[in-house]
Amino acid sequence: MPRAVSTKISRSHDLSAGSLRPAAAKSDQHGSNQNSSATTKNPIFNTDKFGQHILKNPLVAQGIVDKANLKPTDMVLEVGPGTGNLTVRILEKAKKTTVVEMDPRMAAELSKRVQGKPEQRKLEIMIGDFVKTDLPYFDVCISNTPYQISSPLVFKILSHRPLFRCAILMFQREFALRLLARPGSNLWCRLSANVQLYAKVDHIMKVSRNSFRPPPQVESSVVRITPLNPPPPIPFEEFDGLTRIVFTRRNKVVRACFFGAKGVLDMLEANYKVWCAEREVMVDDSVPFSQVVDAILRDTGCADNRAAKMDIDDLLKLLAAFHEKGIHFS
Template identity: 65%
Template sequence: MPRATTEKFSRAHQPAAKKKEGKETGSMTNPIFNTARFGQHILKNPATAQKIVDAANLKPTDKVMEVGPGTGNLTVKILEKAKHVTAIEMDPRMAAEVIKRVQGTPEQRKLEVVIGDFVKVDMPYFEVCISNTPYQISSPLIFRLLSHRPLFRVAILMFQREFALRLVARPGTALWSRLSANVQLYAKVDNIINVSRNDFRPPPQVESSVIRLVPIDPPPPVKFEEFDGLNRIIFSRPNKTVRGNFQAKGVMKMLEQNRKTWLAMQEMMDDGKAINVLVDEVLAENEVTENRAAKMDIDDLLKCVVSFP
């Protein structure tokens, strides 16, 4: 039997309220499970499911982590090719359905189902991640994967199309953003499959896309918190100059407090240089004073973050 590990659930996981007559139609709800409760949409098109699994180029020795298996339409296809699958599912009823689908088959020994919130559960060792991602955990899933060690080989992830396009956006395009820069610092990202809303049950309000995420190995020697801190400032108004964003209300005060904290932790003396002077020197040194975040690439951003003492 595949193993199922249970977690405690909050009130959000209690049975949903009974449907009021006339308020919903059968076409808008899953006939077996209340998928809307967890923001899930079950992938029903077998051809699309096969494309997603094929995109992972699975090996017979691979250990796969699947996030949000739903009723197992992707899971059964992954099990055909991989050595082992750990499926993390929040809805106990769906987890039971996944287990039921492989009972009595050779694949049942290759499957472990973990019941719980992906954001909170311990991740297993894995080489490949595949996910039809619940929309509300799109960003947490991406950054939890990128911070995981040891590095995995590849992740094949389905997201709302707008989110996916922001992940793959390039400098100078309308969708280039803090999210794009933060993800592309650590991984190569490609949009590989566009998925119609009609491939799901119930159909979501938006179209979806599948992306391929390959971690950069070794990862760049920069702290994510520092890189993201810089991006928070300069992407706050991406079409304004970098210097203009640093001069926004409250920014210099925050930087001064952070600098004092850092000096204290390093047991170093303050040289007395004003924070605005220090910022201007760093921006001028990297020739980005009049640049705009909307057009700065990863190298531009990295030069800035490593120049700050």
């Protein structure tokens, strides 16, 4: 990178070969095997290693930034800025923009793009793996998300404190639809429940594969995620532990998820004993543990429910009943 570039650049961790962002599977990225010959020869792109598909449609880029309703006082976090087609638009409206980019070459291109311009002093570039990066304060998150980190990105920002105002994120269409899914639909899943417990999710726009260079194999969608403020006082590890069990067989009755899956009862009983030991409470072994679990499922009316049709209130009711008996999921 030229020495004249004064944009703040930091590395979130050592960029060894093992820490570079891996290419995602075909089903979880912008179709990395569909490179055009022109793009493959372009040294700026490394789609095979980083899954890079640059947003080239200016109308889509401007639409994403407009939907963020940025204020002149906003601190913005952008993930995976690439060559900066979103970044330059964000810099026009926000007070400061911090970008997290895995590829040092892309970071250099972005630095060159703002070099010598007034926006340069408002940009900070962090080179590294977003999943391993300590995030700064931000009001708004904007991302043309590298699809292989879609889930980690969502849960990392939702767990960030203090809470941000909103996030405008582009995902693979199927992933976005699962974020938006409602109970009873074919796409309602553990991801849907876990995210919707802590945030409101809205669909913003569809994005054609032709809006990217190189074009991916899949279509995309942009969603707005608005965290609930204040957030519900439910430990994520507990709710996620429950949904991990019941959505393993989303179309089976809940009782089968607890009694038909190997190791579930053993894990819960071990957690129960740890909980009792930490509180110096005697373990109640007057009733077999399996009967205790069965009674909870029956008393809550969830034994014959199917996770595919359970809403968040149903799941919270079940979680509270387990907690009443000292049974935890993490």
